[in-house]
Amino acid sequence: xxxxxxxxxxxxxxxxxxxxxxxxxxxxxxxxxxxxxxxxxxxxxxxxxxxxxxxxxxxxxxxxxxxxxxxxxxxxxxxxxxxxxxxxxxxxxxxxxxxxxxxxxxxxxxxxxxxxxxxxxxxxxxxxxxxxxxxxxxxxxxxxxxxxxxxxxxxxxxxxxxxxxxxxxxxxxxxxxxxxxxxxxxxxxxxxxxxxxxxxxxxxxxxxxxxxxxxxxxxxxxxxxxxxxxxxxxxxxxxxxxxxxxxxxxxxxxxxxxxxxxxxx
Amino acid sequence: xxxxxxxxxxxxxxxxxxxxxxxxxxxxxxxxxxxxxxxxxxxxxxxxxxxxxxxxxxxxxxxxxxxxxxxxxxxxxxxxxxxxxxxxxxxxxxxxxxxxxxxxxxxxxxxxxxxxxxxxxxxxxxxxxxxxxxxxxxxxxxxxxxxxxxxxxxxxxxxxxxxxxxxxxxxxxxxxxxxxxxxxxxxxxxxxxxxxxxxxxxxxxxxxxxxxxxxxxxxxxxxxxxxxxxxxxxxxxxxxxxxxxxxxxxxxxxxxxxxxxxxx
Numbered sequence: 344x345x346x347x348x349x350x351x352x353x354x355x356x357x358x359x360x361x362x363x364x365x366x367x368x369x370x371x372x373x374x375x376x377x378x379x380x381x382x383x384x385x386x387x388x389x390x391x392x393x394x395x396x397x398x399x400x401x402x403x404x405x406x407x408x409x410x411x412x413x414x415x416x417x418x419x420x421x422x423x424x425x426x427x428x429x430x431x432x433x434x435x436x437x438x439x440x441x442x443x444x445x446x447x448x449x450x451x452x453x454x455x456x457x458x459x460x461x462x463x464x465x466x467x468x469x470x471x472x473x474x475x476x477x478x479x480x481x482x483x484x485x486x487x488x489x490x491x492x493x494x495x496x497x498x499x500x501x502x503x504x505x506x507x508x509x510x511x512x513x514x515x516x517x518x519x520x521x522x523x524x525x526x527x528x529x530x531x532x533x534x535x536x537x538x539x540x541x542x543x544x545x546x547x548x549x550x551x552x553x554x555x556x557x558x559x560x561x562x563x564x565x566x567x568x569x570x571x572x573x574x575x576x577x578x579x580x581x582x583x584x585x586x587x588x589x590x591x592x593x594x595x596x597x598x599x600x601x602x603x604x605x606x607x608x
Numbered sequence: 609x610x611x612x613x614x615x616x617x618x619x620x621x622x623x624x625x626x627x628x629x630x631x632x633x634x635x636x637x638x639x640x641x642x643x644x645x646x647x648x649x650x651x652x653x654x655x656x657x658x659x660x661x662x663x664x665x666x667x668x669x670x671x672x673x674x675x676x677x678x679x680x681x682x683x684x685x686x687x688x689x690x691x692x693x694x695x696x697x698x699x700x701x702x703x704x705x706x707x708x709x710x711x712x713x714x715x716x717x718x719x720x721x722x723x724x725x726x727x728x729x730x731x732x733x734x735x736x737x738x739x740x741x742x743x744x745x746x747x748x749x750x751x752x753x754x755x756x757x758x759x760x761x762x763x764x765x766x767x768x769x770x771x772x773x774x775x776x777x778x779x780x781x782x783x784x785x786x787x788x789x790x791x792x793x794x795x796x797x798x799x800x801x802x803x804x805x806x807x808x809x810x811x812x813x814x815x816x817x818x819x820x821x822x823x824x825x826x827x828x829x830x831x832x833x834x835x836x837x838x839x840x841x842x843x844x845x846x847x848x849x850x851x852x853x854x855x856x857x858x859x860x861x862x863x864x865x866x867x868x869x870x871x872x
Binding site: 395397399422423426429431433434435437438439440450451454455499 | 650716734735738740742743745747748749791
């Protein structure tokens with residue numbers, strides 16, 4: 344398996360927002376059929392990395408190869424093929440608010456396949472059933488809870504049986520029980536389908552349940568990479584801080600504090 | 609001093625970016641409306657019809673009402689001057705020609721800008737905030753084909769229709785004056801009004817209305833796509849969509865008025 348070409352290969356990726364460096368020379372590879380979790384607290388650059396892998400943004404430096412195609416420097420025609428094999432679950436589910444659940448899941452099938460309507464209907468019911476929303480085809484997104492919206496978004500992401508599945512903070516905004524339900528779903532998908540999965544999250548518990556390998560990020564860099572067991576043993580201070588839930592030490596500079604209270608001289 | 613120069617520079621660049629974005633949006637919209645369907649890439653017909661109902665059919669009551677009032681106001685205002693010269697009968701001609709050439713297309717465009725430029729911006733802006741536009745991108749689907757083309761088709765078809773409704777109701781407004789103030793029978797009013805109108809009066813109004821429709825769609829959609837910053841951003845862009853589209857409509861009207869004066 345180590346000889347197979349990586350499904351996603353990030354090479355020396357750096358990107359800026361104005362003058363601020365968001366990602367600093369990040370290199371990473373995701374192997375076929377593995378579940379890679381990008382773990383880190385808010386502002387560490389993990390969502391930005393995901394957006395670059397999805398080719399929603401272009402980096403200042405570096406390359407990202409998905410299925411051999413450089414998504415940072417490719418033509419729309421080449422991207423079409425890559426996108427067909429990727430399914431994405433966005434943080435809020437990103438369902439189209441003007442369509443029912445069934446119509447939402449049907450969108451990729453209607454637009455990107457030549458299947459007839461009745462076949463599409465069957466597939467829609469299958470995909471919704473897979474995520475535990477069988478029978479909910481006619482509801483509108485606004486009528487659903489947050490957890491149900493994410494499941495529906497996942498059903499849509501699975502519509503074309505993608506090889507690569509990407510999640511942006513799947514447990515965000517969910518209570519522990521519902522979040523655990525999403526983790527169970529991801530595990531079930533792992534066991535049933537030969538998919539490569541990338542999950543961006545800051546939930547420790549989720550990461551250790553679903554990951555084959557974890558990449559811990561801090562300040563735009565990957566500070567640790569390994570199996571969950573290896574990460575537990577990792578002695579990097581930021582990794583330990585994250586694992587032990589140690590909050591940031593506040594600045595103890597009294598001069599700076601006084602200046603911040605009284606304003607500029 | 610450098611601060612002022614920097615501000616001028618920033619504003620100029622922002623303006624160029626805005627205009628550039630509009631041009632690219634226009635080019636993509638042209639492609640997806642006229643070229644892509646021929647290449648078999650499809651067109652969302654049902655969505656276009658839905659938009660036609662929202663932007664066109666639903667606007668008929670308010671366009672009718674406002675045009676009726678404008679026709680009546682115009683009649684009163686012109687009659688006020690004309691009666692000094694014993695030429696009150698000419699009110700009929702003036703209302704018919706002014707409505708068809710100018711007021712019907714302009715007022716319709718302003719009403720539709722208020723209704724539809726804002727709704728386009730709000731709809732697309734809310735989709736942007738909710739990552740729905742990102743979802744379309746990652747599925748490899750064109751935002752333009754999905755969201756913009758139906759709106760373009762709707763307005764290009766509905767604006768001339770609404771303008772005709774406005775023409776009719778405006779001239780009808782003038783008839784209210786004629787019947788009540790100068791005791792002209794309504795049939796005579798309409799014969800005189802239609803007599804005074806040349807084909808080019810009506811056609812020039814309709815041509816302008818199509819251009820106005822394109823302006824409203826371009827600016828409404830571009831403002832929507834440019835939203836950033838959550839609900840407040842959506843609000844800001846919605847306001848901006850209405851203000852900018854009305855301004856550009858009136859500027860375009862000024863251009864066309866001059867043009868048609870010389871060449872039509």
